[in-house]
Structures are given as structure tokens and as C-alpha cells.
Amino acid sequence: MNLKDQIVSSLEKASKVKNPNLEFASHEEFGDYTTNVALRNATSAKDLVAKLQKDKDLTKIVEKIEVAGPGFINFHLKKEALLTELAKVLKEKEDYGRSYEGKGKVVVIDYSAPNIAKRFSIGHLRSTIIGQALYNLHKFTGYKVIGDNHLGDWGTQFGVLIYMVEKNKVDPTKLTVEEWEKLYVDFHTKLDSDPSLKEEARHAFKRLEEADPAAKAIWQAAYDTSLKEYQRLYDLLKVKIDYAYGESFYEPMLDTIIKEVQSKKIAKESQGAQIIEFKDLPPAMLVKSDGATTYLTRDLAAIKYRIKTWNPDLFIYEVGADQILHFKQVFATSRLLGWIKDQKMVHVAHGLVRFKEGKMSTRRGKTVKLEEVLKEAVEKAKEFNSDPKISELVGIGAIKYFDLIHEPQSEIIFDWSKIFVLEGKSGPYLQYTYARTQSVLSKAKANNLKKETPSLNQEELSTLRLLTRFPEVISISTKTYSPNILAEYLFTLAQKYNAFYNKHKIIEGDNQDFRLALTIGVGHVLKNGLNLLGIQAPQKM
């Protein structure tokens, strides 16, 4: 149990309030933790403090409990409790903060999901990076985690490609992803002057769904080429996703799904199509008027498959905010079908990456290729360090951290001049601080945290206090699907450590053992935290 939970549990007993709220003190003079449970429940803060002071478990870790301001109760942790916690960090190393909150639970995370035959754009980075961080966090808190890359490899977009390949008489096996995307863009340009082309694309997709061999061969060529390119990018990003079933995988199951929806009288015919109506949502389309399926059908099939295969307690979809309505409809339909009862379904809807002038659009060829961004970032990082391994890890770390420091829902305005952040609140700042801890340690002799309590200065104490909050940061970051909370915490920790580093010499004097122990602890937490965010921490830079 972490320090915060220990106080909460004592507070619960004394106040008889369930889940009494306890937060970080906003200023160090207010101690370490603050509760307003007395204010909220109009009980006497004084009486509550009196009860708390008799709690031996609590007084073991807390040295002072006081009423302050309009009735807050502030807890000041004992220095010994903080030092015990530091010893724990040293003992558990990179397992410090690991918990069993998710023990016995299964979570499926649907993330990344690029569209086949389109370049992997900067827009897909968010889903990939945030999704991967959520994956790591859930694993670290004890869940059984399954990651699935729901590739956009089915749908009318392939009708477009089949039509264009046949019309232009090109060899599909020779096309690059770039060229596939160009076909797609060209089609939409032509569509503006000739709307009847839409029918051609739909017809071609229908052929694909009916397993026409020529259509299938074109699809396969696009799939193979795209996957190869995506793999290269995932390698570069150091992202591994357990499965990549993709929409096409569910194709054989769609008939069964449609029949089940119909037999449960959830679908309704409208203008030749099959639709689903809801009480408080606009209707969704299950089958088009020409009999072709939609992505709703395929998302439903994916849910059914995931339940059958893993029986998850929690479904997380890390997909853009433009899909909010779609997922509301998907979740509502799976409830109507009776598939989803107690399981939790969450759409972590990240804000879109857009240009100042407007939305990115593949159809109009207005996207930014991720690979270019990554290459540019690595080039920038080379200005500091010419070692290719380090500049790669720093450049990519910078891009990832930039993405993760924003809360998922916030929009990101893409700006070449702002995306490569190598100083200040940035990935490289954290990597640098980690490398700095390692550098100090490499110059020091072996050390042990001594038994006697050293007297701590302001900077040491602030760093130590923050360090011990790591476990609760992990917990809240996971529970709220917000890797940005962890990203923010790591920055603040690095800041505190750097302030300490600049003011005091570490390898010197009486407190050397403590300072080295603190350095080791900060190193563990920084490295571990960065890794959870999917960012590598170098020994040197």
C-alpha cells in the first residue's frame, strides 16, 4: 500500500466517510496531503484530528496533523516514512510503483489502426503512442492486456482502389504506398466533377465482398505493400502490437452478425438499407442499400470475437474524436444485443492533429507523413549528439513526449516549428536528467542508505517527497486513461532533481549516501516512467 492509501484508510475509519478525498498539498507549507472531508461533511475538523492522532498506524508515518485555512486537514509525513519509501524504491528498482489493481482482469486495447494503402500519417501517431502508453500502464497495474491493431483494411475505399487500378491498367504488385495513396487522391479529385464514379467504387467493393478473385488480388497487393511499410515505422517507434486482425479478418463473420441483429429485431429497413435506431442517438447503418457492410458491422464483429476469445472486462478504443458518435452507437448496439452487461467500454477519443488552416485530409492529399517528421526530429537531435543511436532515441522520444504531454482529448495544431521540442518541458529534458543521474552514479563508489536519519535540505526533501508519489501517479494515470498525468509528473520530478543537482554537490560530505540513494531512486523512476510512456532512457547523451 502506498503512503497516500495508508492515510486514506485511516481517514476512512476516523471519518466514516467512504473514499474520503485526499490530495497533494498545493504548497509545501501545507504539508504533504490535504483533505477537506470535514468541510464537506460539516463535521468538526478538530474532533477528526483528535481521532486521527490516536491512530497508531497513521502516526507511524505522519508527524503532524493540523487544521488549516477554512477547515482543511493537512498531513505532514514523517521524514522516516519518506526514507523507508526511498529504501523501497532502491529495493524494487524498476518494479517500484507496480500494482495489482487490475489483477484477474482482462483489457483489450484497440489502437493505432492505420488505413491500408495510405501513408502512415502524423494523425495516426496519437492513437499509436497513447494506445501503447495505456497498454504499458495497464500491464504495470496488473491487468492482462491484449493490444489489437484494428487495421483499416476493408471498406469502400478498396472499391476506389480496385476501380482505379483496373481503369488505369496498372500492375498492383508494383505500386508503392505513396502511389496507392495517389490513386485514392486522384479518384476524389475526379469525383468532384463526376459524382457517378461513386457508384463504380461501391460496385467494386461489392465485388470484393463477393470474393471476386481479380478484386481480391488487388486488395492483397495493397495490403502486403502497406503492412511492410507500417512494420518499418513500428520498428522505428519501438511499438509492438500483439495482434493486427484488421477489419478484413471479420469479413467471414459479418453474415452471422447481421442475422443476429435482425433476429433480435434491432435492425430496421430504411430506403433499402438496414439501420439501427436508438433512443437518444442518431440512427446508425448496419447494411448499405446495395447489401455491402459498414464499419459498424465490422466493429460489432470485433466485439463478439474479442468476447469469445478473451472475455475482457474492459474495452479501450484509442481512436480519434471524430469517431465519438460512431463508438456511442457501437457501444449502444452491443448493449442492445445483450453482449455487453457489466464490462466497461471506453472510447479514449484523442483530439485530432490538424493544420492551422483546417483538418488534415487524405482524400485531398493534405497530410504530413510521419516518417518525415521522425527523420526531421532525429536530424535536430544530431545537432546535440552525433551518435546515431542516441540521436534516434532522443528525436523519437521528443516526438512521443510532445504527443503524450497533451491530455488525449486536446487538439494538436501541427506546426513544424513546434513539434521538435528538445529543451524545457520535453522528452530530451527527461532523458538528459536520467543520463545525468547515471553519470553521477558512475563516478561514485558503492553506497548504502545508512540507518541514521540525515537532516535533509529543502531541495532534497522536495525531490524525495515527489519521488514517493510515483505509485499513486501510476494509479491515477491508468484509471483516467491519461498518460499525460504521468508525463507531467516525470517532468516535475526531473525539475526538482535538477534544482537539487545544481545547488548541491552529490559526491561530497556527510549526506553523500542519502544523496546517492536519492539519485538512484530518481533514476529508477525516470527510466521506468519513460519506458511506460514508450520512451527510451539513454545512459549517456
Added chain:
RNA sequence: GCCCCUGUAGCUCAAUGGAUAGAGCAUCUCCCUUCUAAGGAGGAGAUGAGGGUUCGAUUCCCCCCAGGGGCACCA
């Protein structure tokens, strides 16, 4: 038109209904004969407008303004 999200410093972002609204960039002043200056210390600078609920509102409610997203055959 209807639904959802967002509006915080010059710019980019934080702040489970709490105390003195935190950072980064940019700007101004300092700190490398000292363990990594991709660093540190300090200055200046902000809640779109108006109501309401509350002991207390950036946060909740109402209205207005501004931006973004979505609303049946793209996903």
C-alpha cells in the same frame, strides 16, 4: 438546424469544487577552474463576456460570443 468537445500569460499547455491559478517557449537579469549548461536561480506576464449554485468556481448550471468535430450509404 440538432448533438458533442474546446476557450487560461505574446505563443503552446497544466490545475479529482479548494488555500497564493502551475509550467514550457519567447523576452529581460544572472550562474560553467565544481559530479553532463539538452541544466539552474530570478523578473515581467493569464481564467472569452454576463448571470446563477456554493463557505469557496478555471472546474458545476443557464445564456451569449468564438473555434473545432459529428449528424445514412468513407472509415
